[in-house]
Amino acid sequence: MKKFEELKFNIGPLKGISAKNVEEHLKLYTGYVKNANSVLEKIPEYEGYTSQDVFAPYVVNELHRRFSFEYNGMRNHEIYFESLSGGAYSLDEKSKLREAIMAEWGSFDLWLNRFKSIATTRGIGWAMLYFDKKENRLLNAWVDEQHLGQLQNCAPIIALDMWEHAFVADYQPSGKKQYIEDFFENLNWEVIEKNFTEAQ
Template identity: 45%
Template sequence: MADVKRYTPHDFSKVRGLTGISDKQIEEHLKLYEGYVKRTNALTEKLQGLCNEGKAAGADPVFAELTRRLGFEYSGMVNHEYYFANLAPGAQAEPPAGGKLRKAIEASFGKYETWLADFRAIATMPGIGWAMTFQDPNTGWLSNHWLTLHENNVPVGFRPVLALDGWEHAFMRDYLATERAKYVDAFFKNVNWEAVEKRIA
């Protein structure tokens, strides 16, 4: 019997000293991320156990609901890893001119300011979820998307490039629920553009 694959939380201890996002906010958020890792492992183990016992059946409500839940937990884990990895203290205000990321943005949106305005508009929409930039692997084009929950509205096969957690848990220690725009402003003061550029194909 194959061993159950287990994930361990990534080390994001360097994500401290951000502008406008407190260390307390990050620490609380990281605990939530670690919960996604724990639940992904627990669900994976439970589902593998059901498979090994010959109980994997779409008609079984337990198997079906656990399988549906796995997409939420898995995506919650992975999205948070993209989010924390694209934050750093002392970040540049915008991606450097002439870089691969800047060129991809300009090829897709005409200019950086247009992409930024589009991303900000999406990030400040009402609702819970994520604002993310993705790259189409076939064309190289970038597009901005709102992900409801963690797993809904993800364009299949596209590469995540930039991730902003728009859930209230990402900012409500530092800002009011009605102040997401201030949080978005703070987010862009801390984007690690070098890390984001490495995600461009």
């Protein structure tokens, strides 16, 4: 069976986010890759038990449910870590992404403030900037956990991890807003621009 491969990231020193926290966070990403592969391997195994075990079909169904959590956890983290790789780069004033943001929200700062506000949503999840391919527009969204609220047929452009493991070790729970600010200070907008270009 084809397996998902763990990606490697070129993450240097970050403002506010310690190398130790990045190291521990990457271990969680490794777990999502491993678990996504493991779930897919287990589904055929338990399907083989359905004639002997009345509970096996329920296990198979739960594995399918679990797969969406593990798979999206893997992909969300890949977008997140890639955006912090290669050093911080600002968004070019004449970039296509900036133009698209301004067309949707009127100003870059208005979009940024709204995105940061979404990131303070109570609970565990992700603040996401998506590109809606059908409507050719950008959308902000909150995703619960790893998978609840993902926008169908929309490509993620920015993924900001708001699970506590992403920031509590460095910022404490009360430092959530500073973590959000530092995320954008560390962001490689060249990667984000690339995500946008590939999404169109």
